[in-house]
Amino acid sequence: MNLSYWEYTSWLTNVDFTIVGSGIVGLNCALQLRKQYPNAKIVILEKGILPQGASTKNAGFACFGSLSEILDDLNTHSEEEVLNLVKRRCNGLQLLRETLGDATIDYQALGGYELFTENDTELYETCLTKKNEINQLLFPVFDGNVFSEVSNKFQFERIQNHYIFNQFEGQIDTGKMMFSLLEKVTSNNIQILNSVTVDGFTESGNAVHVHTNHFDFRTKKLLIATNGFASQLLEEKVKPARAQVLITKPIPNLHIKGTFHLDKGYYYFRNINDRILFGGGRNLDFKGEETTEFAQTEIIQQTLSAILKTTILPKTPVEIEHRWSGIMGVGSQKKAIVKPVSNHVYCGVRLGGMGVAIGSLVGKELAELV
Structure with a gap:
């Protein structure tokens, strides 16, 4: 680029x-830096026209883990680690709500439901058996029982007769959240340069030389918040994980309200503006979905459409209006990497x-490292 x-x-x-x-x-990191350094010059580089990755692509679940997810986490983490993770998710959600306000992000406390397929009897019965034990584990965080059993009030088909209900979960409007964060950042005199890809960086003395697809420049501190794309710039062990999503056209008299997890959380859906937003299916092709390419695949999209029509809305004609994908960052441990490089x-x-759940908190912690 020929800059003047x-x-x-x-x-x-x-x-x-x-x-x-x-x-x-990245945006929460910038806001925290502005609090710490009121007169600093802060620049954000974004490779997309809009924020890429998962921040504007997700389902907008204000959640901290279904019962089966927590039980699965306990297979690879200690009780203390699982409890701390739940606390971090709760604290992160609270920070997000305090930063932007519930009305701004359209936060709705409609609760969360976990569904079990008709073939998943063993997992269903395990969750019922462990429900009281997990409620006891989480009681100090919520000062109440988190999980309870409810009947199939939404008339889903091909599932077990009862759901596991989480009274403390909710949903947000992802677009409103990100739009508001961007407004808040720019109003704090923080510059965002879009369509700029960072190709690499070199450290020299008291500065970092940043190399991009358009220009090179120097900065005193460099903070990397690229999540699923982190391995393109860092040696940290972060695998990209694509999540595919679809949304229906408006459905008259839609009776489904809340956030829903199905099949160990590999599928998830919710109501939004009289529509059903439905995503998941990564478990159908773990290796294929370990990619940074924004695309859809036939096997996952066909499965999503089939579950939508046979399980979620079996008696309602439904049309798909739009499909997309987002890129998450995952690893062997459910623990964000926040550290000096x-x-x-x-x-x-x-x-x-x-x-x-934890993005606001991680952004704040990243800024505090400086």
Whole structure:
């Protein structure tokens, strides 16, 4: 890019903090940095026209884990680790709500439901058996029982007769959340440069030289918040994980309200504006979905359409209006990586599909590292 003297001096000179990624983590990091350093020059670089990754692509679940997810986590984590993860998700959601306000993000406390397929009797019975034990584990966090059993009031088909209900979960409007975060950031005199891809960086003395597809410049500190794309810039163990989603056209008299997990959480759906938003199916092709390519595949999209018509809305004609995908960052542990990479480079990545819940908190922690 042929930049002028004015462009370099106004946008790319004397930069104190550069954040890579304008998702939930990057924007919250920028807001926290502005609190810590009121007069600093803060620049955010975003490779997309809009925020890429998962921040604007997710389902908008304000959740902290279904019963089967928590039981599965206990197979690879200690009780203390699982409890701390739930606390972090709750604290992150609270921070998000405090930062933007419930009305702004259209937060609705409609509860969350876990459904079990008719062939999943063993998992269903295990969850029922362990329900009281997990309620006891989580009681200090919520000061109440989290999980209860409810009948099939939404008339789903091909599932067990009861759901596991989580009274503390809710949903948000992802688009409103991100739009409001972007407004808040720009109103705090933080510059966002879109369509700029960071190709690499080198550290020299008290500065970091940032190399992009359009220009090179220097910054005092570099903070990387690219989650599922982290391995393109860092050596951290972050695998990309694509999530495919569809949304229906408006459905008259839609009776389904809440957030829903199905088949160990590999499928998830919710109501939004008289529509059903439905995503998942990564378990059909784990290796194929370990990609940073935004696309849909026939096997997953056909399965989503089939479950929608046979299980979720078996007696209602439904049309698909739109399909998309997002890229998460996952690893062997359900723990975000928030740490210094070197003297002047830091990262907050690998949110493990929990971006809505912990993204605000990780962004704040990333800024506090500086």
